[in-house]
Amino acid sequence: MSHPKSCEIEVRVRYAECDPMGYLHHSKYFEYFEMGRTELLRLAGIRYRDLEARGVLFPVAKLECRFRRPAHYDDVLRVVTRITRQTRARIDHEYKLYRDDTLICEATSTLACVNREGQLIPIPDELMPDNEN
Amino acid sequence: MSHPKSCEIEVRVRYAECDPMGYLHHSKYFEYFEMGRTELLRLAGIRYRDLEARGVLFPVAKLECRFRRPAHYDDVLRVVTRITRQTRARIDHEYKLYRDDTLICEATSTLACVNREGQLIPIPDELMPDNEN
Amino acid sequence: MSHPKSCEIEVRVRYAECDPMGYLHHSKYFEYFEMGRTELLRLAGIRYRDLEARGVLFPVAKLECRFRRPAHYDDVLRVVTRITRQTRARIDHEYKLYRDDTLICEATSTLACVNREGQLIPIPDELMPDNEN
Amino acid sequence: MSHPKSCEIEVRVRYAECDPMGYLHHSKYFEYFEMGRTELLRLAGIRYRDLEARGVLFPVAKLECRFRRPAHYDDVLRVVTRITRQTRARIDHEYKLYRDDTLICEATSTLACVNREGQLIPIPDELMPDNEN
Numbered sequence: 073m074s075h076p077k078s079c080e081i082e083v084r085v086r087y088a089e090c091d092p093m094g095y096l097h098h099s100k101y102f103e104y105f106e107m108g109r110t111e112l113l114r115l116a117g118i119r120y121r122d123l124e125a126r127g128v129l130f131p132v133a134k135l136e137c138r139f140r141r142p143a144h145y146d147d148v149l150r151v152v153t154r155i156t157r158q159t160r161a162r163i164d165h166e167y168k169l170y171r172d173d174t175l176i177c178e179a180t181s182t183l184a185c186v187n188r189e190g191q192l193i194p195i196p197d198e199l200m201p202d203n204e205n
Numbered sequence: 206m207s208h209p210k211s212c213e214i215e216v217r218v219r220y221a222e223c224d225p226m227g228y229l230h231h232s233k234y235f236e237y238f239e240m241g242r243t244e245l246l247r248l249a250g251i252r253y254r255d256l257e258a259r260g261v262l263f264p265v266a267k268l269e270c271r272f273r274r275p276a277h278y279d280d281v282l283r284v285v286t287r288i289t290r291q292t293r294a295r296i297d298h299e300y301k302l303y304r305d306d307t308l309i310c311e312a313t314s315t316l317a318c319v320n321r322e323g324q325l326i327p328i329p330d331e332l333m334p335d336n337e338n
Numbered sequence: 339m340s341h342p343k344s345c346e347i348e349v350r351v352r353y354a355e356c357d358p359m360g361y362l363h364h365s366k367y368f369e370y371f372e373m374g375r376t377e378l379l380r381l382a383g384i385r386y387r388d389l390e391a392r393g394v395l396f397p398v399a400k401l402e403c404r405f406r407r408p409a410h411y412d413d414v415l416r417v418v419t420r421i422t423r424q425t426r427a428r429i430d431h432e433y434k435l436y437r438d439d440t441l442i443c444e445a446t447s448t449l450a451c452v453n454r455e456g457q458l459i460p461i462p463d464e465l466m467p468d469n470e471n
Numbered sequence: 472m473s474h475p476k477s478c479e480i481e482v483r484v485r486y487a488e489c490d491p492m493g494y495l496h497h498s499k500y501f502e503y504f505e506m507g508r509t510e511l512l513r514l515a516g517i518r519y520r521d522l523e524a525r526g527v528l529f530p531v532a533k534l535e536c537r538f539r540r541p542a543h544y545d546d547v548l549r550v551v552t553r554i555t556r557q558t559r560a561r562i563d564h565e566y567k568l569y570r571d572d573t574l575i576c577e578a579t580s581t582l583a584c585v586n587r588e589g590q591l592i593p594i595p596d597e598l599m600p601d602n603e604n
Contacts, residue, residue: 098531121412132497146387172593232368233397254545265364
């Protein structure tokens with residue numbers, strides 16, 4: 073199966089995710105990015121829940137995020153998730169969040185790959201990009 | 206070791222827990238009650254994390270909650286947690302939440318006891334109240 | 339515009355919403371119910387964000403919830419939200435949460451209606467059920 | 472009043488904050504950093520809730536975070552928050568999170584200062600470091 077490099081999902085901002093400023097709280101963006109990663113994986117025919125059941129876990133090792141504009145309750149946001157680099161040891165993603173054509177937020181993350189005991193393991197074959205096979 | 210029947214903890218309301226009304230979001234109260242249960246157990250010399258490591262889990266089966274007054278960011282709340290009934294199959298708790306002497310919220314919960322596979326199991330001996338030993 | 343009495347939405351359980359048991363944490367269900375209320379209102383042509391901008395707020399006064407079965411990460415759940423009673427002073431909702439045909443959870447809530455200062459106000463006309471007009 | 476440049480708080484990890492890996496979810500760290508900022512301000516005799524009531528808001532403009540070691544349910548973590556740079560337009564913080572002497576996480580943030588309408592405003596005098604007065 074081919075490995076798409078990017079995907080786009082829509083998320084409607086929940087009331088409980090917004091703070092007294094009326095803004096989507098900055099900590100909640102990282103849940104949206106995680107949803108983006110889950111759906112990007114699903115496009116490749118892989119369910120993260122199955123990986124986890126096999127003891128293949130992807131903790132976040134590094135995050136960077138620039139908040140350009142606030143988002144508000146009931147906004148419908150587009151989360152564009154893209155893999156920018158992948159080795160046997162790590163996967164780097166880039167995220168862009170839009171409301172219509174307005175860029176709300178840009179971010180990057182680095183994931184490691186570990187087993188149930190938290191030890192680093194090589195990323196399994198079926199997750200490696202096509203040009204590596 | 207004796208089993209205290211109630212405990213009191215203080216929690217300061219976080220900014221991220223408050224919603225656009227400026228109120229502590231109603232879903233967050235249940236995290237405070239869970240903290241109350243953890244500390245009540247600790248008073249009896251038991252860590253919930255150790256129970257869980259042994260495969261003894263306490264999922265919530267039932268909740269009831271009456272929100273009397275709003276709580277706000279930076280409020281210091283007192284959570285009073287009390288066991289009202291306990292059998293081999295369930296533990297019932299009651300919660301009262303105060304800001305100074307103002308009652309903010311009253312709630313009750315029922316916990317079941319299950320193993321890692323989600324099957325009901327008897328509550329272990331060391332968790333049973335003294336008058337049962 | 340007619341006022342639908344119930345609506346159904348789908349929610350996919352997020353990783354960040356699940357706890358160390360692997361279960362959707364019990365506090366998170368209340369976010370799903372809130373999403374149900376928002377969408378039920380939208381079916382009637384009303385956006386809760388507009389009500390709030392006018393100073394019409396609906397804090398939760400009472401909740402009851404029975405957790406029948408655990409839900410897990412990546413599950414797609416159906417939230418069925420229904421108004422069971424409405425007066426000038428309160429709105430009662432009922433919720434049922436399903437994974438396929440399995441009932442996961444049943445709940446009820448009572449909402450009050452307040453202004454920005456937290457004072458009780460009558461529920462506005464356009465929110466009253468058709469048979470009251 | 473003098474302006475302390477750093478502060479240290481303790482936070483016990485909540486069950487609801489941990490994910491199916493059993494780790495403190497990466498999005499939750501940002502709530503802890505926000506608590507650190509609130510307490511650092513309090514040490515200077517300022518309550519963020521009062522600033523907000525006056526229409527002085529500090530949205531997060533930028534975050535960077537490196538997760539060194541996982542944290543778990545019931546861990547007691549020390550959050551060390553330090554101001555590294557401050558101008559009339561922004562405040563930069565640095566965070567270090569420890570469990571005993573183990574470094575769990577390092578992070579930085581940049582806050583902007585806006586009014587209720589979201590427009591940039593100069594940071595008020597009483598928040599400026601002593602050497603600027």
